[in-house]
Amino acid sequence: MRIKVFQFDVKDGKVQENIKKVKNMFDSENLSETDAVVLPEMWTSGYDLPNIEEYAERNLESIFSIMSELAKQNDVYIIAGSVPNIKEGPGVYNTGFVVDSKGQLVHEYSKMHLVPMLNEPEYLEAGNESAKPFTLNGENVGLAICYDLRFPELFRDLAMAGAKVIFVVAEWPIERTDHWLTLLKARAIESQCYVVASNIVGTQSNQTTFAGHSIIINPFGEVLSEAPSDEEAVISADLDLEYIEKIRKEIPIFDSRRKDLYKNL
Numbered sequence: 001m002r003i004k005v006f007q008f009d010v011k012d013g014k015v016q017e018n019i020k021k022v023k024n025m026f027d028s029e030n031l032s033e034t035d036a037v038v039l040p041e042m043w044t045s046g047y048d049l050p051n052i053e054e055y056a057e058r059n060l061e062s063i064f065s066i067m068s069e070l071a072k073q074n075d076v077y078i079i080a081g082s083v084p085n086i087k088e089g090p091g092v093y094n095t096g097f098v099v100d101s102k103g104q105l106v107h108e109y110s111k112m113h114l115v116p117m118l119n120e121p122e123y124l125e126a127g128n129e130s131a132k133p134f135t136l137n138g139e140n141v142g143l144a145i146c147y148d149l150r151f152p153e154l155f156r157d158l159a160m161a162g163a164k165v166i167f168v169v170a171e172w173p174i175e176r177t178d179h180w181l182t183l184l185k186a187r188a189i190e191s192q193c194y195v196v197a198s199n200i201v202g203t204q205s206n207q208t209t210f211a212g213h214s215i216i217i218n219p220f221g222e223v224l225s226e227a228p229s230d231e232e233a234v235i236s237a238d239l240d241l242e243y244i245e246k247i248r249k250e251i252p253i254f255d256s257r258r259k260d261l262y263k264n265l
């Protein structure tokens with residue numbers, strides 16, 4: 001499975017500019033051998049939360065059509081990061097979605113853990129549905145959004161449901177770069193699956209600078225590809241999904257678990 005991860009500077013409040021940037025990135029990349037392209041979190045609007053309703057999609061409508069066209073034109077899946085999205089009823093969700101290479105919506109997930117450090121609970125609604133795997137060219141994979149990375153339960157849940165690759169889409173701040181890299185590696189090692197993460201770069205109006213370091217990590221915790229902290233970049237890797245079984249045989253943590261003794265989970 002060949003994956004490309006887009007890392008770029010998201011301009012908060014500049015939806016059209018951000019969409020244009022992503023279209024240009026698709027135009028400049030040769031995607032003929034690529035299975036999926038990964039975009040970051042809240043990449044249309046950035047973190048202009050006080051005005052987030054203004055930028056929000058209505059059931060993903062317009063951004064879905066744009067992603068659908070790009071997916072068909074390039075014959076790739078798009079893990080389309082996340083965008084602000086109004087569903088039924090009031091409130092804006094941080095909704096991730098995935099479009100297959102025929103342009104169909106194959107997965108939707110609204111961030112279940114809202115991040116207090118960026119005031120998300122004040123402005124956004126938390127998703128209330130479990131993160132379920134979806135299929136990418138016949139393989140089970142999963143999606144998590146930024147602060148979700150701090151919750152190993154979610155990753156274990158996806159891995160136990162069969163996810164072989166977990167995509168993490170993020171706007172992770174630079175001051176916690178160390179947590180970003182450490183937790184991504186830990187999630188790959190403990191879930192024994194590939195972790196593919198897209199983050200952004202640049203500084204937004206709330207004075208938050210973002211960490212970059214988009215990264216692709218294998219089930220042994222080795223880095224296959226990593227972007228710099230302060231530059232736009234496209235990284236890629238070929239994921240050998242059979243390697244997962246090899247690692248799970250060598251270090252059989254799923255067989256060694258003692259569910260009977262974990263009383264507080």
Ligand SMILES: O=C(O)CCC(=O)C(=O)O
Nearest residue numbers: 115146147171172173176
């Ligand atoms: O957990 C963190 O340190 C950052 C989380 C975050 O930036 C987000 O969820 O958007």
